[in-house]
Amino acid sequence: MDRPREIEADGNSNPIQISRLALDIGGSLIKLVYFSRDSGDHEDPLNDSVRISNGVNGRLHFAKCYQQYGVVFFIANFRAEFDLSSTDSFILGLACAYFVMLRTLAGQASFLELLHVDNFLIYVIFWPVLFLAYKMKVNSGFQHQENPTNDRSFIKATGGGAYKFSDLFKEKLGISLEKEDEMDCLVTGANFLLKAVNHEAFTYLNGQKEFVQIDHNDLYPYLLVNIGSGVSMIKVDGDGKFERVSGTSVGGGTFWGLGKLLTKCQSFDELLELSQRGNNRVIDMLVGDIYGGMDYSKIGLSSTAIASSFGRAISNSNELHDYKPEDVSRSLLRMISNNIGQISYLNALRFGLKRIFFGGFFTRGHSYTMDTISVAVHFWSKGEAKAMFLRHEGFLGALGAFMSYERHSLGDLMVNQSVQIPVDASSSTDTNYNPPERDLNETESMQCSVYQA
């Protein structure tokens, strides 16, 4: 069997060798997972456990790209990593500023049409992908194919965009997207993280984050709820054994879309930030509003429970501008999180599942979102079912697509199953241990090994 190409060093002193890249092009965001070989100079002493004799050591990187401002984000993140000179960055930065300015001034197409909008946009939106693909080609040398029928200029991709942009990638960028089924990838990614990464899953209730030790022999069955633009609910019974049992169109896209319309927010982060300062009682109709301040204890509803989300807005002559965007955002977040928590619980109940893992970028490690989902699951299941969250929540699909290289074409490869996110060794068994506070939703990497089976 051929040695995987990424094992062949390129012989120059390139600090980062991107050898493999997978994409999840979703309804809202593009997620990337890629592997870079270690140069060997900066080994992490905390991660000796991941090194194996015949392995290729390196880092698994996680990154996401906002479709709109992807380029700016990636330049900021990759400048140091790829050793871009300041002139390169300046030129790229100018190009971005130009693009953003055009979009803003032109209010979309008219100017852009003059610039052949399809070419322009595809290069701008997928610039990070192009850049990584280029690095990957240089490092593995696979742009010089002697046998053109043996086309290895491909990237594993999942999500709707793998279909939507397939021709565009091929035509404009010369890269084939090898499509992997989205549900398959979500499950593969979740199983991998749950088994291989310490401190991956945690519960979040009443502001308390508690890491869960996963017993590999007692992981299945579980319900995986992926909250992306929409929501998929998947009953997972083992590796590759799963069934998508339900879904709802009221998901992350709904929060972001409705929130944008109602609050005029310009970014998802801004909307989340607003929700933190808001008070949903201003807009939501509570049980107490209907029952004269009293609980409806006979059916287990306290006076402070929400009887009708946004229901207060009907009972006075207020217009949208009379409400604070903070309060609107808070009500919306609560309504959507509650609803997802409740539907998740009902599906867990349907199949007798006690554990529900939530993935997808909607949660964004945001405490109020996680708390609301947890409370909903706790309330409806009377404490029987448990909501758990994943640190790499938004990367399940991309990770699954990445792992599918193992099964196909580039040789039999496996990712070491004992990846550890670097933590202080003294606290590694403490379930209350909080890894250093950083935004795991931006770029992150973990030490790992890839080896030939």
Ligand SMILES: Nc1ncnc2c1ncn2[C@@H]1O[C@H](COP(=O)(O)OP(=O)(O)O)[C@@H](O)[C@H]1O
């Ligand atoms: N920076 C962001 N920009 C837009 N949406 C975001 C952002 N961060 C989190 N989200 C939320 O995550 C959702 C997308 O989640 P994701 O798992 O990436 O799904 P998809 O695969 O459909 O893109 C969005 O609809 C939004 O609710």
Ligand SMILES: CC(C)(COP(=O)(O)O)[C@@H](O)C(=O)NCCC(=O)O
């Ligand atoms: C179609 C999708 C699988 C696409 O995944 P996404 O990009 O939202 O992560 C998802 O949006 C979904 O499951 N929507 C819910 C559709 C339904 O069951 O009603």
